[in-house]
Amino acid sequence: MSELSPEDERRPEDLLTRRSNAACLSETELEDFLHNRLSGATRECVEEHLLVCPACLERVEEEEQFAASFRTAARRIEDESLKAAFDGPRPGAWARLGAWLKRPFGLGVGLAFVGAAALLTLAVAPSLHTQPAMEITLRAERGLAAAAGPSAEAGRPLRLNLDAAGLPGQTLELELATMNNSVLLESQGLATGNIIGWELGRGLDAGTYWVRIYHPPENTLLREFALNVK
Amino acid sequence: MEDLIPGDPGPPGRRPHDLSANPSAAEDNLQWGHLVERIRSGDQSSVEELYGIFGRGIRYYLCRHLGAQELDDKVHDTFVVVLQAIRNGSLREPDRLMGFVRTVVRRQVASFIEEAVQVRKDQAGMEIGGSIPDAALSPERRVINDERSRIMYEILKGISKRDREILTRFYLYEQSVEQICAEMRLSETQFRLLKSRAKARFGELGRKRVSRGPRIGNFLRKATGAGH
Known part of the structure; x- marks a missing residue:
């Protein structure tokens, strides 16, 4: 909301230079109006014009939306910059380790910790192995079959095999989005034997996601898959 | 009519x-x-x-x-x-x-x-609170505004620091165009060009995001198939 400015006394010269209330707003007038910089007869004429001109009103509303979004984003960036400046550059891992070892009893405790870690690793190493990427094939399913398919495992790197049967044989755009339509990943893919492979290279948190295939020139949505992660 | x-x-x-x-x-x-x-x-x-x-x-x-x-x-x-x-x-x-x-x-x-x-x-002295207008945005409006702010954040992160400073001076600190141009050493034409490009990019990304929204019922929904 903005405050209601008091009416200014109309000076004689305003009547001579008064803008017409029929004329559409210039860019400068629009900005001055939104920043409450107008006064007197000019403000009256601009406000009268906005009462009756849908085109100018739309420009004003568009500029207001843009400005509001800009302020929120700019404040966030400024906060991040301030925090980074306040925290200072973060020392590297080796520098932090060195500083800790220099503390009283730090070296002794550090050596004991390293020894214990080495013993633990030797004891459990055979049972440890890197989890390979989990492959999930997304197909066209309907009805009960659609609900019965297995889900991906949360946290495991994923490789998606997308059903591309019937789609154009060219490079297509791929998108992974959350249920709230926040885009997480974008890529491109080309079908090989009716399947487009997409190595996500990361695991996902539990939830439901959308995997979409787009036709590049017009960004036309060609196919959408639901991906359940548990 | x-x-x-x-x-x-x-x-x-x-x-x-x-x-x-x-x-x-x-x-x-x-x-x-x-x-x-x-x-x-x-x-x-x-x-x-x-x-x-x-x-x-x-x-x-x-x-x-x-x-x-x-x-x-x-x-x-x-x-x-x-x-x-x-x-x-x-x-x-x-x-x-x-x-x-x-x-x-x-x-x-x-x-x-x-x-x-x-x-x-009148309501200030009441022990039992009277109606307090809810100035909060509707949930739909909040989601839309959040999405717009995210788009704008991406745009601002993607432009140069100088361009970001110019626009920040104008929109956040509400400095006049004349002051910005004088202190940042650019012409009004350059300023207007930067502003219009940012707005065009904002509109373009916004339309792209809207067109990529989930189309419930319009497209064939796929389910996770057999894992390997």
């Missing part, structure tokens, strides 16, 4: 065209005068025409000064006041209809603010 009541041959001489379809013609005093005359004569279509011309502008003005709460009621109340004032002869110069409507709207804003202040004063 019919200008006249069916069956009414209308006044002799010049027939007015539809003012709502051509707002740039509103400066024509004869058109305003005829509209006022029709309203005073009880022509219902003229009331609809008046709403068509001023409705959106009044709504915007009230929203800007009072917020979105109960906006429909406030717009309606304002229109009632304008119509009553026209009918009872308070509008002495029909060709100044735009200025008259603006004055009425400003007085309505002042009246609503005064009423809100009085209500809060």
Whole structure:
């Protein structure tokens, strides 16, 4: 909301230079109006014009939306910059380790910790192995079959095999989005034997996601898959 | 839209065209005068025409000064006041209809603010809280605003620090164009170009995101198939 400015006394010269209330707003007038910089007869004429001109009103509303979004984003960036400046550059891992070892009893405790870690690793190493990427094939399913398919495992790197049967044989755009339509990943893919492979290279948190295939020139949505992660 | 009541041959001489379809013609005093005359004569279509011309502008003005709460009621109340004032002869110069409507709207804003202040004063002493207007945005509006802010954040992160500073000075610190151009050493044309590019990019990303929304029921939904 903005405050209601008091009416200014109309000076004689305003009547001579008064803008017409029929004329559409210039860019400068629009900005001055939104920043409450107008006064007197000019403000009256601009406000009268906005009462009756849908085109100018739309420009004003568009500029207001843009400005509001800009302020929120700019404040966030400024906060991040301030925090980074306040925290200072973060020392590297080796520098932090060195500083800790220099503390009283730090070296002794550090050596004991390293020894214990080495013993633990030797004891459990055979049972440890890197989890390979989990492959999930997304197909066209309907009805009960659609609900019965297995889900991906949360946290495991994923490789998606997308059903591309019937789609154009060219490079297509791929998108992974959350249920709230926040885009997480974008890529491109080309079908090989009716399947487009997409190595996500990361695991996902539990939830439901959308995997979409787009036709590049017009960004036309060609196919959408639901991906359940548990 | 019919200008006249069916069956009414209308006044002799010049027939007015539809003012709502051509707002740039509103400066024509004869058109305003005829509209006022029709309203005073009880022509219902003229009331609809008046709403068509001023409705959106009044709504915007009230929203800007009072917020979105109960906006429909406030717009309606304002229109009632304008119509009553026209009918009872308070509008002495029909060709100044735009200025008259603006004055009425400003007085309505002042009246609503005064009423809100009085209500809060009356409720201040109550032990059991009275109604407190909820100034929060609707959930849908919050989601839209959040998405817009995310888009803008991406745009700002993607432009140079200098360009970001120029736009921040203008939108966040509300510095004038002249000051920004003088201190940042750029011409007004360069500033306008930067601003329009940022707005175009914002609009383009916004449209892209909207067009990529989930289309429930429109497309074949896929399910996770057999894992390997």
